[in-house]
Amino acid sequence: MSHSVAFRTILYKEIHRFVRIWPQTLLPPVVTTSLYFLIFGTLIGGRIGTMGGFPYLAYIVPGVVLMAVITNAYGNVVSSFYSTKFQRHIEELLIAPVPNWVILAGYVAGGIVRGLAVGAVVMGISALFSPIRMAHPEVVAGVFLLTATLFSLAGFLNALFANSFDDISIIPNFVLTPLVYLGGVFYSIDLLPDIWRGVSLGNPILYMINAFRYGFLGVSDVDLVQAVAVISGFIVVLAAWALYLLHRGTGLKT
Amino acid sequence: MTALSLRSLRKVYKNGFEALKGIDLDVQPGDFFALLGPNGAGKSTTIGIISSLVNKTSGTVSVHGHDLERQREAAKRCIGLVPQEINFNQFETVENIVVNQAGYYGIPRREAKRNAARCLEQLDLWERRRDVSRTLSGGMKRRLMIARALVHSPRLLILDEPTAGVDIEIRRSMWEFLRTINRQGTTIILTTHYLEEAENLCRHIAIIDHGLIVEHSDMPTLLGKLTVTDFILELKNPLAALPELNGYRLERLDDRTLKASVPTALGINGLFAGLSAAGIEVSGLRNASNRLEQLFMGLVASHRPARAEQFTP
The missing domain is CATH 3.40.50.300 (P-loop containing nucleotide triphosphate hydrolases)
Incomplete structure (x- = not known):
């Protein structure tokens, strides 16, 4: 039994899905990030001056790119896997000899590819507003991959538990979006009073954005090793949880 | 295997x-x-x-x-x-x-x-x-x-x-x-x-x-366990009176339609002979229900009373 064929089939299906509906998946990040760069970068950013020793626009580019990666990796898996449950074609996979880890890997890989596609598009747009510099390209690639993996896993878990389309919008709207915006996309936590700085350090997305920013600019509010350890730890926990739930059939079997 | x-x-x-x-x-x-x-x-x-x-x-x-x-x-x-x-x-x-x-x-x-x-x-x-x-x-x-x-x-x-x-x-x-x-x-x-x-x-x-x-x-x-088969008989003329045929059970559905329960042991020829003797002409015949359906209904019904008794306090 070739599990690689099953994995590639799921991945192909996932890529085919988000490419087919590109006006819903690839186009919106183009519009929203263009507006971010225009308003925060060019119009307001010009008055802010520098942050962390860099022009404000250059400072926010890594965070905006990673924000797009996070929301799209999460959104791809949660909407695709929940639709698969809702339309019951998850049964195609459940009756087939596909191990649970292959199902999980296939959907997560789909989320990573969507994150990569959107991240590349957003980075291309940012290049129109500010020259792109990468101090540590290997860190950029590594943090991108880890972050996309983590939020694809989170989207998968959300879809497993979801019983309605409301359930797949609650976490992105009321948990993910505030954490992303308060994760230092548009500012350095050094600007915050001590108490809010401490609170911010409890936000895992802060570590991802700062590690990503380190890859681009070579500056970060947090230690890189600490950031990678936090992300990796979350990945291990969420992957183990997802596999356990798949094994039990939670949200999929009666 | x-x-x-x-x-x-x-x-x-x-x-x-x-x-x-x-x-x-x-x-x-x-x-x-x-x-x-x-x-x-x-x-x-x-x-x-x-x-x-x-x-x-x-x-x-x-x-x-x-x-x-x-x-x-x-x-x-x-x-x-x-x-x-x-x-x-x-x-x-x-x-x-x-x-x-x-x-x-x-x-x-x-x-x-x-x-x-x-x-x-x-x-x-x-x-x-x-x-x-x-x-x-x-x-x-x-x-x-x-x-x-x-x-x-x-x-x-x-x-x-x-x-x-x-x-x-x-x-x-x-x-x-x-x-x-x-x-x-x-x-x-x-x-x-x-x-x-x-x-x-x-x-x-x-x-x-x-x-x-x-x-x-x-x-x-x-x-083979089906001991009785039900047929619907279409009659050529309106039925005056329901005949008594030994071993067969007849039921009038309307003036020109009869339902006949035919025991497998007696067969259908005896039914026709009896009807002919009573002056009743049959113009059409069909199964009242599919044979398996008849058996299925009987089997399912036969298991229900037993269960009902189990739950009787």
Whole structure:
């Protein structure tokens, strides 16, 4: 039994899905990030001056790119896997000899590819507003991959538990979006009073954005090793949880 | 080696409902097997467990000698499922649905496309392969689910009410197709509410009711248990009076229609002789219901009083 064929089939299906509906998946990040760069970068950013020793626009580019990666990796898996449950074609996979880890890997890989596609598009747009510099390209690639993996896993878990389309919008709207915006996309936590700085350090997305920013600019509010350890730890926990739930059939079997 | 073997299979849902009460069932390779039962009897739960869509509470399932728990992948590889409800991606093309399913079974894409083409041609869907599946008619959707179930050439094909809601022409063409693949060696398990379908197609039968197998035999033996057959007689002239015929039970449905219950031991010739002697001319005759249906109703009804007594305080 070739599990690689099953994995590639799921991945192909996932890529085919988000490419087919590109006006819903690839186009919106183009519009929203263009507006971010225009308003925060060019119009307001010009008055802010520098942050962390860099022009404000250059400072926010890594965070905006990673924000797009996070929301799209999460959104791809949660909407695709929940639709698969809702339309019951998850049964195609459940009756087939596909191990649970292959199902999980296939959907997560789909989320990573969507994150990569959107991240590349957003980075291309940012290049129109500010020259792109990468101090540590290997860190950029590594943090991108880890972050996309983590939020694809989170989207998968959300879809497993979801019983309605409301359930797949609650976490992105009321948990993910505030954490992303308060994760230092548009500012350095050094600007915050001590108490809010401490609170911010409890936000895992802060570590991802700062590690990503380190890859681009070579500056970060947090230690890189600490950031990678936090992300990796979350990945291990969420992957183990997802596999356990798949094994039990939670949200999929009666 | 059996194609399917169930031992002490039990399912209790979270709400405490015991859908299966420890059933045993064997299906031989090459058989065309009917699994019948009223709504809520446990058919779909049984099929759900065999196809890994429902978690069993206890018991074992073995498919062509592979235990579904310990040799999961080998067992699953033997099974093709045509579910009761449409469960494919309504936004995907017909061809991709079948090709992707082959991919889940580890069949490389090039070979999967060849297999899909064969299945879609067999089920008369090749011309629609590039169409999005939601644009298909109801009958085509059913055929697409059969094509998808066959793309990995399963040894055991399970069809859960495959002809529900399709017109008689499509139903008959499906029957012919299923007979053909059964002749070619595929074991088929069929659930259906059309008992005529089961009688026409299947060689063995099990009847399940309230989570228990209440009958399990070959079709001729089962039909042989039918001691009385009901017929509807169309009369040439209006009936003046209901005759008394020894051993036969007659019931007037209207002036020109009689229902006759004919004991198998007496046969139908005696009925006609008696009616002729009474001056009654018969212009038409048909079964009041399908023979299997009559037997099915009797079997299911005969098990209900026993259960009712069990729950009597």
